[in-house]
Amino acid sequence: MVEIKKIRPSRTYTGEIWRTNKSNKKRLVKDFNGRCAYCDDFHLYSGGYNSYHVEHFAPKEHFPNLKYTYDNLLYSCPYCNISKSDKWPSSDAKINIIDDIGFLDPCEDDYYNHLKRKESGEIVPETKLGEYIYFELQLYLKRHCLIYNLDRIRIKQLELKKEITKRESDGKNVDKLNTAYSELCVLFCEYFDLFALDCEE
């Protein structure tokens, strides 16, 4: 089992509260590394920055006073944001869990005690609360696993390409690395076909 997110996000903005989330979204994309706070999908695979949402941890429908409060905001994919919607277990924005029902902020360490990921990419709940979050956010969707793998291959390709360029400039043989790179390209295409199929369903 591995961490559900490779990098734990943290909010860096502590300035004044704006009456729009336009600037907040620009801050969120950096703080969350372009990844959905909950499922970790990289935004590249879901239409990029413009398609991602500013998610309100304590829903704005119940707590309109927190609509622009940066500490309450997350960068989220449309799937997690729409699935979570205005669900909240209490009438208090600070009470986010009651009897294993509720949500955890992925900027807090506790999130990572309840949800993990298999090496193969599937998200797995570790506790009852994790199970609640898993089902309410639909973290079981195949796309999260496919995107995890697509992105893992893409990162490896980028690293390999860098190494190939470096070795080439040193006059070294890069045949083996080029073969490995081609294999990664084939693997990427295979996952992309599965992803495309999943998007059509």
Ligand SMILES: [Zn+2]
């Ligand atoms: Zn998501």
